[in-house]
Amino acid sequence: MPLSLSLLFYIKKSKADSLGKTNIYLRITLDKRRSEFSIHRKIHINDWNSQNQLALGNSIEAREINRQLSLIKNKVYSIQQNFERESKLYSATNIRDVLLGKGKTQKMVLEIFQDHNNKVESLIGNGFAKGTSERYRTCKKHVAEFIRTKYKKKDIPVQDVNHQFITGLEYYLKTTRKCSHNSAVKYVTNFKKIIRIAHANDWIEKDPFLHWKSKLRIVEREFLSKEEIQKIMEHEFVMPRLDQVKDVFIFCCFTGLAYADVKKLSKNDITTGIDGEQWIKTKRSKTDTRSNIPILAIPLEILEKYKKHPSSLNRGLLLPVLSNQKTNAYLKEIADLCKINKNLTFHLARHTFATTVTLTNGVPIESVSKIDNSFLFFI
Numbered sequence: 001m002p003l004s005l006s007l008l009f010y011i012k013k014s015k016a017d018s019l020g021k022t023n024i025y026l027r028i029t030l031d032k033r034r035s036e037f038s039i040h041r042k043i044h045i046n047d048w049n050s051q052n053q054l055a056l057g058n059s060i061e062a063r064e065i066n067r068q069l070s071l072i073k074n075k076v077y078s079i080q081q082n083f084e085r086e087s088k089l090y091s092a093t094n095i096r097d098v099l100l101g102k103g104k105t106q107k108m109v110l111e112i113f114q115d116h117n118n119k120v121e122s123l124i125g126n127g128f129a130k131g132t133s134e135r136y137r138t139c140k141k142h143v144a145e146f147i148r149t150k151y152k153k154k155d156i157p158v159q160d161v162n163h164q165f166i167t168g169l170e171y172y173l174k175t176t177r178k179c180s181h182n183s184a185v186k187y188v189t190n191f192k193k194i195i196r197i198a199h200a201n202d203w204i205e206k207d208p209f210l211h212w213k214s215k216l217r218i219v220e221r222e223f224l225s226k227e228e229i230q231k232i233m234e235h236e237f238v239m240p241r242l243d244q245v246k247d248v249f250i251f252c253c254f255t256g257l258a259y260a261d262v263k264k265l266s267k268n269d270i271t272t273g274i275d276g277e278q279w280i281k282t283k284r285s286k287t288d289t290r291s292n293i294p295i296l297a298i299p300l301e302i303l304e305k306y307k308k309h310p311s312s313l314n315r316g317l318l319l320p321v322l323s324n325q326k327t328n329a330y331l332k333e334i335a336d337l338c339k340i341n342k343n344l345t346f347h348l349a350r351h352t353f354a355t356t357v358t359l360t361n362g363v364p365i366e367s368v369s370k371i372d373n374s375f376l377f378f379i
Contacts, residue, residue, distance in 0.1 A: 002084050003031045005095075007076060009053040009069055013045050020044050024065070026072065028092040035092035037100070039072060041065060064164065075099055106157040107203040109147070113140045113194050131260055139190040146172045158198045162208045166191075170214065185214045222342050223351040229253055231338045233298075241322070242337075245330040247302045248319050252349035254299045255280060259346045261291070263321040270295070270318075 008027040016022040022045055023038040043065060047056050054069065055062040079098045083090040096102075117140060120133045146169050147156055166188065173184035192209050199207045224232075233250055237243040252262055261282060269282040278300065280293040295303070303318055311320040321327070328345050335344035342348070 002080060003090075005030050005077070005080055007073060009039075010050065011043065011045060011048050016045050017042075020046065024048075024069075028076065028095055030090075030092040030095065033092050035096040037096055039068070041068060072099070101157065101159060106159065107198060107201075108155040109158050109161060109194070110140065110144055110155045112158060112198055112203075113143065113191075116194055116197060129260075135186075136190055139187045142173060142177060142187055143169065143191055145177075149176070158195070159204055161195060161204070163211055166208060166212050182216050185216055188212075188214065221351045222348060223355040224253065224340070224342070224348065228338075228340050228342070229352065231340065232334060235334075235338050237334070237337070242330055242334055244320055245322060245327055246334055247305065248321055248327070249331060249334075249346065249349050251299045251302045251319060252346070253352045254296055255293050256350055256353035257282075257291075257293070258350055259321075259324055259327070262319060263317075265318045266316050267318065268316075 006029045008029070010025055010027065011022050012025065013022060021042040024041050024043055025036055025038050027034055027036045043055055047062065049056050055065040076095060076099060079095050080090075083094070113136075117133070117136050120128050120136055124130050124133055144155075147153055149172070150168060169191065170184050170188050173179040173187055174181065177184075179187065192212075195204070195207065195209055198204045229250070232246055235246075237246060248262060251257075252259075255262075257265070257280070265280070265282065269280055271279055271281050273279045273294070278295045280291070280295060282291055306319055309320050311317045322330070324346065331344040331346065334340075335342065
C-alpha cells in the first residue's frame, strides 16, 4: 500500500523582496517526514491564497503559476507511483531529488545547440549549405544572450525550457535585438529543432513547442526600377569603397547572383557557351543547385574593370566583395547619394534581376538561362 503523501505549497512573507515578491515553496510530507524546497517561482504576497495554495485572480501570470503548481503536483504523484511500481524504498527527499532532476546528468541547452552546430558545420557541402551553418550559429548566439539577460546564467538545463521561455525568446528578439517579425519567427523555428532533438532523445518529457504558433507574414519584396538602376550606374562616387560596392551590386542586378555566390565567383566559374558568349556556370551556395547565367555587356564591363584588382590576382576571385555587413552599410550610403527612397540591401539585387531585368521584359525566371543581350534595355 502506498505511503501517505501530502503536498503543501506556501510562501514566506518575511522573505519578500523590496517589490513585495517572494518565492513559492513546496513541502512534501511522506510518512511524517518532510522535504521542503523552492519551486523557483515568485509571487507578490498579496496575490497568494494560502488556504487554496493558489495564485489569486485570473491574470496571465496567475494562470501560468497555477498551471505550474498543478503540473508539479501531478509529477510528484507520478514519481511516487513509479517508486511503488518498482517496489523501491523511497522518502520525501527521494521524491524531491527525482522531481528536481538530481542524481542524473542534466543536458544543457547551449551544449546541445553547439553539438548540433558542430555536426552541421562538418556537413557543409554534404547536405548543408554554409549559409545554414551561419544561421544556426547566429541563432545560438541570440539564445545565449537571452539566457544571460533573462536568467543571469551562462546556460540552463533543457528541462527548464517551457512555453514561457519560448515566447520570452521571441519577444526578446523583436525588442532587444530589433528583429523583424519574420526574422524572429525564423530564429525561434531554428531553436525549435534543438528542442526537438532533446525530445527525441528523451532528455525532456514534453515538447514545449506544442502550443507555440507563429506564422510568417507575407512581405512584398522591393526591387529597383530601370530608372533607379540607371541612377546608381551613372552616379560618380568619390570614395573607392562605394564605387566598388556599387559595381558588385550592379553586377548582381544583371546576373541574379546572391551575396554568397558572387563572393566566391572565380575564373573557373566562367565558360564559353555554344553561342560563343561567356556564361557563369556555378552552384548556388544556398540550394546546391546549378546556375547557368549569360554574362551580358554591363557585367562583362565590370569583370574587365576588376581584372587586375588584388582580389583577382592574389585569390583568383573575379570581384572584390566586402563583408555582408559592410556591403549593406555602404549600400545605405549609395541610396542616400542617389536619392533612392528604398531599403537598399544586397539581396535587393537578386529581386531586381527577377523583376526589372527579366520578368518585366517578358522572360520567366525559370528561363533565365535563355536570356540574351537583346532582352536588355540598358545597353
